[in-house]
Amino acid sequence: MKAIVIIGSTRPVRVGGQIAGVVDRIRSERGVDTKVVDLSELNLPPLNEPQVPATGQYAREHTRNWAATVSGADAVVVVTPQDNDGDPSGPKTAINSLYNEWQGRLGAIISYGGRGGGMVYDQFAQVLSLVGPQLDPEGEKLFQSRDDYGENGTFTDAEAAVGAQAAEIAALVDRVIAAMSEKDGAQG
Numbered sequence: 001m002k003a004i005v006i007i008g009s010t011r012p013v014r015v016g017g018q019i020a021g022v023v024d025r026i027r028s029e030r031g032v033d034t035k036v037v038d039l040s041e042l043n044l045p046p047l048n049e050p051q052v053p054a055t056g057q058y059a060r061e062h063t064r065n066w067a068a069t070v071s072g073a074d075a076v077v078v079v080t081p082q083d084n085d086g087d088p089s090g091p092k093t094a095i096n097s098l099y100n101e102w103q104g105r106l107g108a109i110i111s112y113g114g115r116g117g118g119m120v121y122d123q124f125a126q127v128l129s130l131v132g133p134q135l136d137p138e139g140e141k142l143f144q145s146r147d148d149y150g151e152n153g154t155f156t157d158a159e160a161a162v163g164a165q166a167a168e169i170a171a172l173v174d175r176v177i178a179a180m181s182e183k184d185g186a187q188g
Ligand SMILES: Cc1cc2nc3c(=O)[nH]c(=O)nc-3n(C[C@H](O)[C@H](O)[C@H](O)COP(=O)(O)O)c2cc1C
Pocket: 009, 010, 011, 013, 014, 015, 016, 017, 081, 082, 083, 084, 085, 086, 112, 113, 114, 115, 116, 117
């Protein structure tokens, strides 16, 4: 069973990697094979494939690599900031770049923002529900405080910034692991 945790922020100075790191720490404590995928390293451009993704005909190497990463995962956790009350372009492009690969996967969304990123959460829940992953019904909305940021624009202490919500993330991780085990068992 393998999971990927996607860092949805592509900014060079960001907290998204730190939040994904907390998620990864919680997952690794449970012994699940996990890979953190950094969208800023994938360098997926706005859609530039000649064929629509639903055909599965990918002419570009970056799309083929991304398709192989998603196909190789049982579960996909998207860690996303909220930008101007909506979705940031990186995760949306990553979702739109594929189609069939999303089906049959399990999924979960962790949004973050000053008020928990509820709007981006709802937007990605809608989009992912269309393309295929069976989403964890609760997900997680992380409430950020400006007080947790240092002068360099990142969290001074990521674990402290996530704080009490780490227990909710752990519960989310446990639900996804249980769903992966159930699916694994069903497939024999
Ligand atoms: C373009 C942009 C738009 C933002 N819009 C929101 C917003 O709508 N709601 C919010 O709570 N925070 C907003 N923020 C603040 C971000 O939540 C905060 O900068 C966070 O650190 C961004 O995540 P990142 O550091 O992982 O990139 C915005 C930040 C940026 C750069």
